[in-house]
Amino acid sequence: DAGVIQSPRHEVTEMGQEVTLRCKPISGHNSLFWYRQTMMRGLELLIYFNNNVPIDDSGMPEDRFSAKMPNASFSTLKIQPSEPRDSAVYFCASRGQGRYNEQFFGPGTRLTVL
């Protein structure tokens, strides 16, 4: 199994630009999570999906952030317009059925907004 795949691994953009982060969960997993990691705030849950349906987006910081999961094998996190304070590492994780199952994390996308 290839594990959770995220792209790009690194993204550098200018303030005001649209940024799209992508995630492919592990095949067969039915839950998908987006987290953000910064020095100041640590690791924060942004949003998660069960069976492609957004369940809790209370961690999404602003309306500039949006996430979609059009099918079981693909999710996007979009920031528009991006700001320097959005600079962070964004992780995607997926989990199989059963509430005790482990979340498997992708390698993360390091986003730098200039």
Next chain:
Amino acid sequence: AQTVTQSQPEMSVQEAETVTLSCTYDTSESDYYLFWYKQPPSRQMILVIRQEAYKQQNATENRFSVNFQKAAKSFSLKISDSQLGDAAMYFCAYKSGGGADGLTFGKGTHLIIQP
């Protein structure tokens, strides 16, 4: 809302020695799970060990073990026979047993292994 606190920003231990990383949490729930994740410089998040709140027995995975004190809401990680490869950030995490499915993380402890 649940909170997870790791009071040690950094810890250092000699190779082959034992080190304990502290974690406390706050919750009003009785059903939950606790985890320790390791994040090496590669940035990859790796599950080290997990504990169900309803189990009194402390979880053990090879050189890694936990001391779970439910009444005190404490969940420390003990690493025995420390190895250079153990050097990493370690995060304590909480997951509700029902409903909310995401993880709540502590701020992490940077573990340094002295050769």
